Amino acid sequence: MAITEAHAGRRYSPIDPYEVSAAKIAEFATALDDDNPRYRGESAIAPPTFAALIASPAWNQIFGDPELELSVERIVHGDQRFTFMRPLRAGDVVVATASIDRVRVRGGAELISATVDITGRDAEPICTAQATFSHARQAVT
Amino acid sequence: MMATVVEGLEVGTQLPPMKIRFTRERLVRYAGASTDFNPIHYSEYYAARMGLPGVIAHGMLTMGTALRVVTNWVGDPSRVISYAVRFTRPVVVPDDTDGVEVNFSGSVSAIDGSLVTVSLEAISDGQRVLGAARAEVDLGVRVPHRDHENAP
Numbered sequence: 001m002a003i004t005e006a007h008a009g010r011r012y013s014p015i016d017p018y019e020v021s022a023a024k025i026a027e028f029a030t031a032l033d034d035d036n037p038r039y040r041g042e043s044a045i046a047p048p049t050f051a052a053l054i055a056s057p058a059w060n061q062i063f064g065d066p067e068l069e070l071s072v073e074r075i076v077h078g079d080q081r082f083t084f085m086r087p088l089r090a091g092d093v094v095v096a097t098a099s100i101d102r103v104r105v106r107g108g109a110e111l112i113s114a115t116v117d118i119t120g121r122d123a124e125p126i127c128t129a130q131a132t133f134s135h136a137r138q139a140v141t
Numbered sequence: 142m143m144a145t146v147v148e149g150l151e152v153g154t155q156l157p158p159m160k161i162r163f164t165r166e167r168l169v170r171y172a173g174a175s176t177d178f179n180p181i182h183y184s185e186y187y188a189a190r191m192g193l194p195g196v197i198a199h200g201m202l203t204m205g206t207a208l209r210v211v212t213n214w215v216g217d218p219s220r221v222i223s224y225a226v227r228f229t230r231p232v233v234v235p236d237d238t239d240g241v242e243v244n245f246s247g248s249v250s251a252i253d254g255s256l257v258t259v260s261l262e263a264i265s266d267g268q269r270v271l272g273a274a275r276a277e278v279d280l281g282v283r284v285p286h287r288d289h290e291n292a293p
Contacts, residue, residue, distance in 0.1 A: 024174075027173075027174045028174045028175065030170070030174070031167070031170040031171045031173070031174035031175065031202075032171070032202070032205045032206055032209065033161070033167070033206070034209055034212070036209075036212055036213070038217060038218055038219070045218060045219055047205060047208070047212075047218060048205075048208060048212075048218060048221045048224055049204055049205035049208060049224070052175065052177075052205075053174075053175050053176060056175070056176060056177065073179075073181075073187070073190075073191065074191075076228075077200045077201070077228055078227065078228060079225070079226065079227040079228065079273075080200070080201070080204060080225065080226055080228070081223065081224070081225035081226075082223065082224050082225070083222070084221060084222050084223065084224075086219070087218065087219040
């Protein structure tokens with residue numbers, strides 16, 4: 001069976017812990033051509049959208065869920081919201097946990113709203129990433 | 142630092158805009174940094190197979206770059222407490238030296254105590270590529286009510 005509205009509420013197990021490094025923060029900031037000094041050095045904080053890098057394996061759990069029968073190459077990122085309780089910092093060890101909030105079927109596409117909670121030690125909430133993905137049921141061409 | 146940001150701030154205040162060029166090199170860098178290796182961001186073949194007019198920038202690259210308007214202005218990126226966008230249109234990046242220019246701008250759309258909402262625009266080839274792009278920033282100090290101060 002494919003993804004349906006009934007998959008709303010499905011929660012995935014947390015991904016393996018991810019250790020935020022100063023080197024990865026600097027690489028990410030450089031990729032954004034951003035020379036903000038807060039993104040450099042041992043006590044760097046991460047650019048806010050670095051959260052997507054941590055969320056992405058959690059999104060991939062959804063995309064790769066065999067029960068949903070999704071084709072990852074037919075998924076388009078529709079919208080994205082981040083809520084930050086605090087910035088990610090070099091040295092943080094975080095986990096990301098995905099859940100499906102809502103599924104809507106629109107014509108030949110499924111709109112999947114998902115939340116990824118990024119937490120630190122002792123389940124400290126750090127960031128929430130809410131996204132909507134559009135999945136084309138049939139190939140475009 | 143924050144005093145200079147707060148001074149004269151009101152709804153409608155424009156933040157310094159940025160003209161940025163996205164080239165294929167930038168897409169490769171962003172793919173590696175973000176670990177998003179979707180081939181539509183580097184391969185004409187896969188982009189065409191998905192019905193796209195060419196290789197397109199990662200939506201998250203556009204989103205992340207747009208936020209620089211806010212973080213350049215506020216200085217301290219940890220002031221950003223929320224950020225949301227819709228990806229309305231793909232940014233096609235040609236395989237040449239110049240790439241494509243994207244114009245980013247922002248203006249203050251709401252002030253509530255120390256919380257300031259900035260509405261962002263990203264325009265490429267005359268088209269908006271982000272929709273409903275808003276970042277909320279906590280300046281940590283209350284923004285004075287100019288309306289009251291200026292009242293006759």
